[in-house]
Amino acid sequence: xxxxxxxxxxxxxxxxxxxxxxxxxxxxxxxxxxxxxxxxxxxxxxxxxxxxxxxxxxxxxxxxxxxxxxxxxxxxxxxxxxxxxxxxxxxxxxxxxxxxxxxxxxxxxxxxxxxxxxxxxxxxxxxxxxxxxxxxxxxxxxxxxxxxxxxxxxxxxxxxxxxxxxxxxxxxxxxxxxxxxxxxxxxxxxxxxxxxxxxxxxxxxxxxxxxxxxxxxxxxxxxxxxxxxxxxxxxxxxxxxxxxxxxxxxxxxxxxxxxxxxxxxxxxxxxxxxxxxxxxxxxxxx
Numbered sequence: 147x148x149x150x151x152x153x154x155x156x157x158x159x160x161x162x163x164x165x166x167x168x169x170x171x172x173x174x175x176x177x178x179x180x181x182x183x184x185x186x187x188x189x190x191x192x193x194x195x196x197x198x199x200x201x202x203x204x205x206x207x208x209x210x211x212x213x214x215x216x217x218x219x220x221x222x223x224x225x226x227x228x229x230x231x232x233x234x235x236x237x238x239x240x241x242x243x244x245x246x247x248x249x250x251x252x253x254x255x256x257x258x259x260x261x262x263x264x265x266x267x268x269x270x271x272x273x274x275x276x277x278x279x280x281x282x283x284x285x286x287x288x289x290x291x292x293x294x295x296x297x298x299x300x301x302x303x304x305x306x307x308x309x310x311x312x313x314x315x316x317x318x319x320x321x322x323x324x325x326x327x328x329x330x331x332x333x334x335x336x337x338x339x340x341x342x343x344x345x346x347x348x349x350x351x352x353x354x355x356x357x358x359x360x361x362x363x364x365x366x367x368x369x370x371x372x373x374x375x376x377x378x379x380x381x382x383x384x385x386x387x388x389x390x391x392x393x394x395x396x397x398x399x400x401x402x403x404x405x406x407x408x409x410x411x412x413x414x415x416x417x418x419x420x421x422x423x424x425x426x427x428x429x430x431x432x
Contacts, residue, residue, distance in 0.1 A: 183425040190394040191238055191247040192423055195407040197254055198304065199262040202412065207300055208289075212412040215262040221410070221419055222270040232272040234323035235363040235386055243397055248423075250274040251388065251407065253327060253365055255282050257305035260315055267321050276315070277327040277365035277388070280352040282306035288331040292368045309356060316359055325363035326350045326384070334367060334375045342375065347382035362386065364403075376403050393426045 197211040199218050206212065213221075225232075231247045238249065250267075252259050255278040267274055279288075287302045315322040326349040328334070334342055346364065353361045362385045366375060369390025379387045386402045393406030408426050410419065418428045 183421075183427065185424045186394050186426060187396070188245045189243075190396045191233065191243060191249055192394050192426075193235075193249040193251060193388060193405065193407045195388075195390065195409050196250065196252050196263075198256050198258055198412075199266075200256075200258045200304075207298055210409075210411040210413050213410060214412060215258075215266065217412070217415075218263060219266050219269075220416060222266055222272050224416065224419070226270050226272070234273050234320075235275045235325060235388070236323060236360070238397065238399075239385065239402075241397075251277060251325075251365070253277045254288070254331065255279050255307045255312075255327070257307050257311065260307055260311040264315055264318070264321070268318065273321055273323070275323045275325050275363060276312075277325040277363070278307070278312065278353060279327045279331045280329045280349040280356075284330060286330065288367075291331065291333045291336075292370070312357060316357060323363075324353060324357060324359050324361055325365060325388075326353055326361050327365045328367050331367050333370065334378075335370055335372060339374070339378075342378050343381070346375075346378045350382050350384065363388065366390070371404075379403055 196213060196218075198213065199215050200212050201214050202209050202212055225248055229246060231244050233243065233247050233249050235249055235251070237243070238247075250272060252263065252274055255276065259276065263274070266272075283306060285302065287299060289301050312324075316324060326346070328345040329349045329352065330345065332341070332345045334345065337345065350361050350364070364379050364382070364384040364387040366387060366389055371389065376387070380403060384403070386399070386405060388405045388407050390409065391404075391406045392408060394408065395406050399405055406426070408422050410422065411428075414428060422428050
C-alpha cells in the first residue's frame with residue numbers, strides 16, 4: 147500500500163533533494179563542458195577539423211563526423227559576426243596572422259564538401275584547406291583500415307569528391323587550398339618504409355599532377371603517427387602537417403609537422419562549439 151506524502155512531507159523532501167539535484171547537474175555540466183578551463187591566447191590560430199557536412203540519416207554510426215549543413219552555417223555566421231579572420235594553412239606561414247584567426251580543414255574528400263560546405267564558405271566569405279585522399283574510388287572501407295570491425299560500409303557508401311568538383315572548388319578565388327591525406331587513406335604505421343613513402347610522397351605528387359596547384363600540407367590518417375611517419379612527411383617536402391591532437395599551437399609552430407587541431411563534432415551544439423574555440427576541448431576529457 148502506497149501512503150501519499152503530506153504537503154509538509156513533500157516540501158521537506160523537496161528542500162532536501164533540490165540542492166542535491168542542482169549539485170549533480172552542476173557537476174555534470176562542469177565535466178561535460180569544462181567551462182572553467184582557461185581561454186587559450188587568441189593569437190594562437192584555431193585550426194578546426196571537419197569531415198562531412200551532411201545530416202544524420204537514421205541508423206548512422208559516424209554521427210560525430212557528420213556536421214549538418216545548418217549547423218555548419220550557424221558556426222560560420224557566429225565566427226563572421228565576432229570578427230574572426232579566415233585563413234588557409236599556407237597563410238599561417240606567410241603571415242601576417244591577426245589574432246582570432248581560424249583555419250577550417252576538411253579531411254578525406256567527401257562530395258558534400260562541394261555540395262554543402264562550398265556554398266556556405268562562399269556565403270560567409272570563409273576559406274578552407276582540403277586534405278584530400280588521392281585515390282577515392284577504390285571501394286575500400288577507410289575506417290576498417292584502422293579497426294577491422296569498423297567494416298559497416300557506411301563511409302564507403304558516402305559519395306566522394308570527383309576531380310571535376312575539386313577543380314571547381316580550387317577555381318573559386320582562393321576559397322580552397324589543397325593538402326594531402328595519403329594515396330588510399332592507409333594506416334601509416336602498419337606499412338613498410340617503402341609503402342609509407344609511396345602513400346605520403348605519392349599523394350603529394352598525384353595531387354600536384356592532377357590539379358596543378360601547390361600541395362604543401364599533410365594530414366596524418368586517423369591521427370596516428372610517430373617518428374617514421376613524420377620523417378617520411380618531411381622527406382616528401384611538406385612544410386606543415388596536422389594531427390588530431392586537440393589544442394591550438396602558437397606561431398611559429400613548435401613543430402610544423404605535428405600541428406594540433408580542434409575537432410568539431412556533429413553530435414554537439416553551439417555551446418560546445420564556442421567552448422572548443424576558447425579552450426580547444428569540449429569537456430574534461432574530450
